[in-house]
Amino acid sequence: xxxxxxxxxxxxxxxxxxxxxxxxxxxxxxxxxxxxxxxxxxxxxxxxxxxxxxxxxxxxxx
Ligand code: HEC
Numbered sequence: 731x732x733x734x735x736x737x738x739x740x741x742x743x744x745x746x747x748x749x750x751x752x753x754x755x756x757x758x759x760x761x762x763x764x765x766x767x768x769x770x771x772x773x774x775x776x777x778x779x780x781x782x783x784x785x786x787x788x789x790x791x792x
Contacts, residue, residue: 731755746772
């Protein structure tokens with residue numbers, strides 16, 4: 731389940747579907763264990779908003 735999330739990290743659609751499936755499993759168990767208030771969602775924004783994670787235009791240049 732979580733392995734699928736990591737293997738698809740370069741393919742947005744596959745990643746999103748694997749992530750959504752994994753979050754469904756997480757949330758399903760939280761409901762069954764009487765903790766429905768713990769809800770995992772798909773992030774709407776990157777976790778660190780003040781950093782740009784694009785690769786450099788010319789990585790070999792120092
Ligand atoms: C087998 C059942 C089960 C599965 C699967 C599960 N959880 Fe949980 N989770 C729990 C239970 C039970 C608690 C409450 C633990 C407690 O009360 O100390 C919990 C608590 C949490 C918390 C709150 C932790 C805290 O500090 O109170 C988070 C965050 C969380 N789970 C995330 C996840 C994520 C993300 C996944 C899926 C990748 C996941 N859980 C899958 C049962 C599960």
